[in-house]
Amino acid sequence: MIGKTRQELGQPRGILVPRFGVGQFSHQREAPCAALAGLVEHYWHVSWDMQGHPPQAQETLPHPNVHLVVEKDVDGIYGVQTARYSRLLEGQGFAFGIKFRPGGFQPFLRAPLATIADRRVTPDAVFGAAGTAYAARIRACANAGAMMAAAEAFLLERLPPPDANTDLANRLVAAIDADASMTTVDALAAASGLNKRALQRLFQHYVGVGPKWVIKRYRMHEAVAQLQSGTPLPLAQLALDLGYFDQAHFINDFTALVGKPPGEYGRQLPTPA
Template identity: 55%
Template sequence: MSADPGKPRGVLHQRLEHGEFQHARRMPSPALACLIEHYWFVSWDLRGLPAQQQETLPHPNVHLVVEPGLTAIYGVHTGRFVRLLEGQGRVFGIKFKAAGFFPFYGAPVSELMDRSLDPGHLFGNDAARFEAEVFASEDVDAMSAAAERLLLAHWPPPDPNVARVSMIVADIAKDRSLTSVEALAQQTGLGKRALQRLFNQYVGVSPKWVINRYRLHEAIAQLQAGAPVAWAELAQQLGYFDQAHFIRDFRKLVGCSPAAYARTEAERGRPD
């Protein structure tokens, strides 16, 4: 397994105000890379310090998360994820590729939207053993190795649609010109209804949702970069009809206006 696959996208606050915070990721082995995006690990130490709130934007991915009292398989979360960090803790997760969870689940992934599932329903007694291994492990590499053993023991039969849908989602993420389902249909050669059916079955959310979220991820990345922003121009680049529509979507997902978010991130980045 290779080391950290790069900077995460969608984390709203790149720096905590105080305390120790670690976020590491590991790539899966080549044998598992067709269905697994990466493994991730988060730890924090705020003992004796005030609690801090961390927020992330949703991705079109299912996660298997291991944490004391909260271990579960989580479907696509449609709103921003808010977590209050306090004391000392750590969390390990398996991030399935978009469409990569369907072969394990065998049912429309949309059934899990904003819901969770006991890992034992899919992995039987191996789920509890995996959880115990993660709790006993001292580092992310050992946790990732335990995840590999679990997944290989329950590896599903191949499904040709998985690679196809995963590639479509990857294209949405990297191609900023894909700002509508119509454009996606033209690029893929699939009708809008066919795209809708595939995304409902394999991804768990609609193609429109995926396009909108990745364009907002792009907006967050630009604001975090700290460069001056022409709001009307940015809204147009992201496929919005007008600046007001962009601001409404941004505020609904992030909880504040783009300008307010940019100011907050700038203040966090200033030295004390």
């Protein structure tokens, strides 16, 4: 929970290819210190070695989070991405990122997060010359642990004052994620005590997308997790549990986001190691 020091992290969600059949792939995460826990969800580091193997495509579903990412030859602050993210992994490489909480980057940007949705901006656009220096410092680190320590020091030096709306946005997104039965904005409004217009303003400013988008994306995360579990519910039951009136609409939405129907996606999942 927010406020704990180095809290335990659950399994990552939304990774469409959970395992590769060839090459080496590593994914590490670490929670922030207590002082940053209301702003940062976790630090992450991925590395791969596909030398001698064909390139492998990795895809992830979008989350309502901003990421500050540094790679070997590119860096950027990525606003909420509304489509699935695809990356072809070839040769050797790495990426290190800070995943901010849903409302956690707005105090650094000091502008509506909707202005950077589906966009990449350079670190210096937000942090000035210190942003460029930060990216160089990350690239100079010898390992993931050193990168995480450097990222934490960078943020602690720029710790913004508390913002009640940041905390509220975080709590509302967490409530959507935790309660699979919360499938409408009306339900969120009733649970939050805010009207729909106030919710829309809060989410556009502090999260970067509307509450309806967040609800639909987390339900799709649940659908993918079910299919990856090896014992998924029948599609008709899964669609009903996720708030769909019929299976056809669920399949259409899943296909549009994931790129293939749920049945085909499930059949193509690699078998457990």
